Amino acid sequence: MTTRKPSSRLTDTLKGRLQARGIDLTTSTAAGEESLVVSRRGFLRLSGYGGGSLVLGCYLPLSGTPEVNAAPAVDAVELNTFISLAKDGTITIYSPGPEMGQGVKTSLPMIVAEEMCADWSSVRTEAAPVEERFGRQSSGGSTNIWRHFQAMRIVGATTREMLLAAAAERMKLPRTELRAEQGRILHSSGRSIAFAELVGPELERQPVPSPETLTFKDPSTYTLLGTRVGQTDNADIVQGRPLFGIDQQVPGMLYGTFVKCAVLGGKVVSANLEEVRRAPGVKDAFVVRGTGNPSELSDGIAIVGSSTWAVLEARKKLQVQWDESEASRDSWQAFQEQADRVSRETGETPVADSGDVEGAFAHPDHRVADAFYQYGFVSHLCLEPQNCTADYRHGTGGQADSLELWIPSQIPGRARQYAQSLFGLNPEDVTIHQLRMGGGFGRRTSYEYANEAIAMSRQVGAPVKNLWTRTDDIQHDYFRAAGAQRLRAALDAEGRLVAWQNHFVGVSNRGKVVPGSVLQPSEFPMLNLNHARASQTALEIATPCSYWRAPGANVNGFVVQSFLHELSVLAGRDHLEFLLEIMGEPRYLGAPNQWSLHTGRASAVIRLAAERGGWGGTVPDGEGLGLAFHFSHAAYVAELAHVGVDEAGKVKVHKVTAAVDVGPVINLSGAEGQVEGAIIDGISAMMGQKITMEGGRIAQTNLHEYPVLRMPHAPVVEAHFIQSDTAPSGLGEPALPPVAPAICNAIFTVTGKRVRTLPIADAGFAFA
Numbered sequence: 001m002t003t004r005k006p007s008s009r010l011t012d013t014l015k016g017r018l019q020a021r022g023i024d025l026t027t028s029t030a031a032g033e034e035s036l037v038v039s040r041r042g043f044l045r046l047s048g049y050g051g052g053s054l055v056l057g058c059y060l061p062l063s064g065t066p067e068v069n070a071a072p073a074v075d076a077v078e079l080n081t082f083i084s085l086a087k088d089g090t091i092t093i094y095s096p097g098p099e100m101g102q103g104v105k106t107s108l109p110m111i112v113a114e115e116m117c118a119d120w121s122s123v124r125t126e127a128a129p130v131e132e133r134f135g136r137q138s139s140g141g142s143t144n145i146w147r148h149f150q151a152m153r154i155v156g157a158t159t160r161e162m163l164l165a166a167a168a169e170r171m172k173l174p175r176t177e178l179r180a181e182q183g184r185i186l187h188s189s190g191r192s193i194a195f196a197e198l199v200g201p202e203l204e205r206q207p208v209p210s211p212e213t214l215t216f217k218d219p220s221t222y223t224l225l226g227t228r229v230g231q232t233d234n235a236d237i238v239q240g241r242p243l244f245g246i247d248q249q250v251p252g253m254l255y256g257t258f259v260k261c262a263v264l265g266g267k268v269v270s271a272n273l274e275e276v277r278r279a280p281g282v283k284d285a286f287v288v289r290g291t292g293n294p295s296e297l298s299d300g301i302a303i304v305g306s307s308t309w310a311v312l313e314a315r316k317k318l319q320v321q322w323d324e325s326e327a328s329r330d331s332w333q334a335f336q337e338q339a340d341r342v343s344r345e346t347g348e349t350p351v352a353d354s355g356d357v358e359g360a361f362a363h364p365d366h367r368v369a370d371a372f373y374q375y376g377f378v379s380h381l382c383l384e385p386q387n388c389t390a391d392y393r394h395g396t397g398g399q400a401d402s403l404e405l406w407i408p409s410q411i412p413g414r415a416r417q418y419a420q421s422l423f424g425l426n427p428e429d430v431t432i433h434q435l436r437m438g439g440g441f442g443r444r445t446s447y448e449y450a451n452e453a454i455a456m457s458r459q460v461g462a463p464v465k466n467l468w469t470r471t472d473d474i475q476h477d478y479f480r481a482a483g484a485q486r487l488r489a490a491l492d493a494e495g496r497l498v499a500w501q502n503h504f505v506g507v508s509n510r511g512k513v514v515p516g517s518v519l520q521p522s523e524f525p526m527l528n529l530n531h532a533r534a535s536q537t538a539l540e541i542a543t544p545c546s547y548w549r550a551p552g553a554n555v556n557g558f559v560v561q562s563f564l565h566e567l568s569v570l571a572g573r574d575h576l577e578f579l580l581e582i583m584g585e586p587r588y589l590g591a592p593n594q595w596s597l598h599t600g601r602a603s604a605v606i607r608l609a610a611e612r613g614g615w616g617g618t619v620p621d622g623e624g625l626g627l628a629f630h631f632s633h634a635a636y637v638a639e640l641a642h643v644g645v646d647e648a649g650k651v652k653v654h655k656v657t658a659a660v661d662v663g664p665v666i667n668l669s670g671a672e673g674q675v676e677g678a679i680i681d682g683i684s685a686m687m688g689q690k691i692t693m694e695g696g697r698i699a700q701t702n703l704h705e706y707p708v709l710r711m712p713h714a715p716v717v718e719a720h721f722i723q724s725d726t727a728p729s730g731l732g733e734p735a736l737p738p739v740a741p742a743i744c745n746a747i748f749t750v751t752g753k754r755v756r757t758l759p760i761a762d763a764g765f766a767f768a
Contacts, residue, residue: 082128082155083112089183089196091118094128096137097144098410099233100437100444101677102732103670104144106232108152110666114224115156115217116163118195119183125232130412130432137434138411140445140547142633142730145666146594149728157214166203167193182223219664219725226723228669233436243436245408246467248389253463254283257311258452259318260300260476263696264542265327267299271320276303279317281310288455293510294544295478296422297451304460308467328542328696335482336374338539339505343372343486347503347535352521355531360499366490369570373487373559375758377691378480378548379706384408384438385473390453391463392423402429403454404463408437410444418447423454441681442515442547446478474706475698479691480548481507481517485559490531495571497564497582499531507545508538516551523556524597524631525564527589528582543693549681550733553632557737558686558744558758561628565745566754575627575745576610594634594663594727602631604722605638605659612720613640613657622646623654626746628738634727635734636661639679641715643746644768651760652768653683653715653743658735660721663728668721671731675719678735684709686740688761713767 084092093112097104109125112118128134136147160180167185168175171193178185186192219225236243261267268287276285282305290299301320305311361368389406403419412434419425437444453466468476483506490499506517519536526532548554568578586600606629610616615625622644629638638659644652658675665671688707692699700706719735744755747765755763 083116083159085195085199087196087199089122089194091116091123091183091195092126093123094126094134096128096134096148098137098139098412098434098437098440099127100139100408100410100440102139102144102674102730103231103667104139105436106229107145107666107670108148109232110224110229111149111152112156112159114222115153116159117180117182117217118156120224120229122183127434127436130434132413137413139440139732140410140442141551142635142732142734145728145730146634153216154211154214157216158209158211161209161214162203162206163195163198165206166198169202169205170198226665226668228672229667230669244384244438245387245389245406245435246384246438248387248406248435248465250389250391250406250463250465253389253465254304254306254460255308255311256302256304256453256456256464256466257308257315257469258288258300258302258449258456258466258472259315259320260298260472261320261322261324261327262475262698263322263324263327264294264298264330264544265696266322266324267326268301269321269323271301271318273301276301276314276318279305279310279314281306282314284460285314285318286459288452288459291422294476295446295448296418297448297455298476300452302452302456302459304456304464312469324696328693330541330543330693330696332376332482332692332694335539335541336484339374339482339484340372342537342539343484343503343505345503345537348537349535351504351519351534351536352526353533354526355499355529357499357501357531357533360490360531361488361501363490363492365493366498367570368488368490369563369567370486370488371563371566371756372484373562373756374484375482375555375558376762377482377543377545377693378685378689379474379477379691379700380439380441380443380479380548381474381689381706381708382437382439382441382443385468385470386443386449387465387467388450388453389463389465390450390457392454392457392461394458394461400426400429402431403457404431404433405450405454406433406435407450408435408444409447409450410437410440410442415447415450418451419454422451423458441549442551443478445547448476470703471701474691474700474702477691478544478546480551480554480685481514481545483507483517483555485519485556487559487563489563489567491567491571495573495578497525497529497567497578500526500529500533502526502534504534504536506536506538508540509542509544511540513538514545515547516554517545518552519556520552522590522596524560525582527597528584528599542696543698549678550632550736553630553733553737554682554685555758557628557630557632558740561630561738561741562744562754562756565626565628565741565748569748574616576606576615579606579627579629594729597631598636601636601661601722601724602629602638605629605636605661608659608720608722609638609640609657612659612718613642613655615640620644622750624746624749626742626744626749628741628745630734630737632737633734634662634729635731636722637675637734637738639735639738639742641739641742641746643743643750645747645750645765646768649751649765650768651687651743651747651765653713655716655718656739656742657718658720658738660719660731660735661724662721662731662734663724663726665721665723666728671721672719674731675735676717678733679717679739680709680714682736682739683713683715683743686743686758686760687765687767688759690759690762710767 093109099105504519583599590596
């Protein structure tokens with residue numbers, strides 16, 4: 001397989017390559033808002049050919065408007081290009097989704113290649129430039145596959161039809177007698193022609209078929225989708241080639257470090273800047289004033305120098321007097337106590353209320369169970385710390401200032417908004433290069449590290465790479481919100497779940513409930529029951545919280561699935577049977593679409609995980625099995641954990657068996673990797689990870705105080721997929737929520753001790 005590292009900018013790669021061959025280039029833009037339904041006409045455009053390559057441009061409109069501008073002149077090349085065909089046989093496919101390890105730079109082009117009938121060994125993939133014409137370019141919420149699936153199919157199918165038409169003209173055969181296969185157009189007589197041989201006037205002349213006229217491949221005929229395909233960046237990663245933001249090099253580049261107050265909201269009063277400026281390799285040190293919003297820019301000291309080593313050594317000499325009079329006073333201990341107290345009261349915001357909950361609890365034949373669950377703040381801990389390279393160029397001769405950014409971001413285009421609002425730049429004067437991320441998990445949806453780089457570059461008049469230390473990354477994170485949930489449920493005389501109540505206590509920042517710190521009225525199992533009530537209360541804190549892998553689901557899965565196990569134990573029933581009974585007959589719980597839980601699909605993954613994981617079988621003394629299920633991001637995942645616990649409370653997770661239904665799997669290798677990674681991440685977080693603070697100061701500084709799962713503790717992970725005939729959904733997050741309750745349920749089976757807090761280290765357990 002031929003691979004290429006991501007292009008820094010299409011106008012630097014494709015444009016330069018074609019201009020060198022004498023092809024004139026113009027640009028055009030598409031208007032409107034995002035839509036999964038692509039335009040009726042002109043979706044795929046023959047933009048030009050010559051010098052050995054043909055470029056096929058594609059509009060992804062940003063609105064539901066069904067029409068787009070008419071096709072440009074044939075001597076024009078659209079810069080919103082998705083496919084490039086070269087006479088040497090190379091097919092370049094551009095992926096709109098930012099790559100952070102989830103594999104979209106491979107999986108999205110696979111969809112195109114399948115419908116195009118391309119030979120995958122001839123395909124190379126590149127990250128699309130950050131431009132509106134590529135539609136919404138973001139990674140998060142496991143959205144890339146479902147958002148782009150149909151559009152990528154249309155790109156591939158339209159390309160195939162145009163190639164077939166061109167081949168019919170070249171070969172002087174009826175179009176109906178030809179078929180496309182593995183990068184060639186074939187005829188029953190044995191005659192054939194390669195895609196690359198069609199780069200020429202015949203292809204130029206072909207009309208662009210309307211999407212309504214396209215015929216898509218039947219999934220039973222797929223030769224690429226659903227197979228195991230290695231990530232296209234694998235060779236570059238293994239060989240250490242530059243791909244990530246941390247690798248970025250620019251001529252004349254300086255290096256920066258940005259020092260903020262350890263207490264959120266602290267402001268610079270004074271600092272020994274002259275002494276720092278005299279340190280070897282330091283070019284400048286200066287105060288940067290913040291905006292008052294930590295997600296934009298905080299007060300701090302910038303140190304810029306000739307190397308990372310130089311600025312970090314100079315940082316050791318820095319002495320700052322901070323004004324903490326308006327800074328955070330958050331306390332982890334106080335938060336826990338307040339959450340416990342508030343959870344006993346009526347929630348401030350109703351979430352759901354159906355049936356007669358009080359009557360169900362008061363029924364003389366019903367058994368009632370109560371439980372209180374808590375979970376702490378958690379850091380993202382991306383392998384690659386936050387970083388960004390900025391080149392701020394001051395305009396001369398009446399020209400406007402401009403900016404070039406190299407950023408590993410989950411939503412790279414949003415950096416333009418901050419460049420405009422914070423630095424007064426015109427959006428058209430900002431160029432953004434999309435770089436591969438060394439992990440995201442929701443952390444790289446914020447931009448303060450980019451804004452710091454911009455501020456430094458503007459001050460020193462040179463490109464600056466801003467690189468955070470691991471301590472910066474932990475202490476100035478946007479954490480998974482801590483919280484608590486107080487639950488109550490009723491079982492009837494036959495041990496069936498009949499009523500449910502939950503008071504969810506979450507977090508707000510600056511008066512707004514933070515992402516993931518919310519309970520939805522559709523949260524399982526409320527829609528399964530006739531009597532259900534839920535409310536929520538948000539506790540205002542200064543400590544910043546935001547998206548963390550599987551927002552909301554990452555804690556709700558633990559709480560709900562653990563409490564359901566408590567109830568099955570109370571009822572004296574098999575937990576598998578108990579879960580399946582709650583699901584009941586196959587049906588949608590809500591609107592009949594992929595975002596509503598379908599009990600049939602849920603039951604199927606629960607049964608499969610139990611079957612493949614050995615539920616009901618015997619295990620050695622000191623070991624047990626735990627089962628859990630969760631529905632999130634339109635995906636169904638059940639997991640069975642095989643766990644051992646010794647007398648000292650040392651936990652060994654031997655194996656996790658996962659059953660997954662995300663619709664048709666695009667890349668089986670990538671899907672397995674996503675399940676494995678989510679389970680490993682979930683185990684790391686549940687075992688011992690917790691962020692604490694006192695007086696607004698984060699206590700944890702590095703990995704010795706914030707442990708991650710090590711290889712000797714990693715379990716065997718086995719993933720099984722149900723390839724249902726539904727729309728595909730994403731897989732970056734759904735496998736994480738079930739792992740904590742599955743393990744905790746197994747711990748109870750072994751020890752009889754119920755774990756109601758995360759991390760489980762707070763309950764006296766640790767890695768074996």
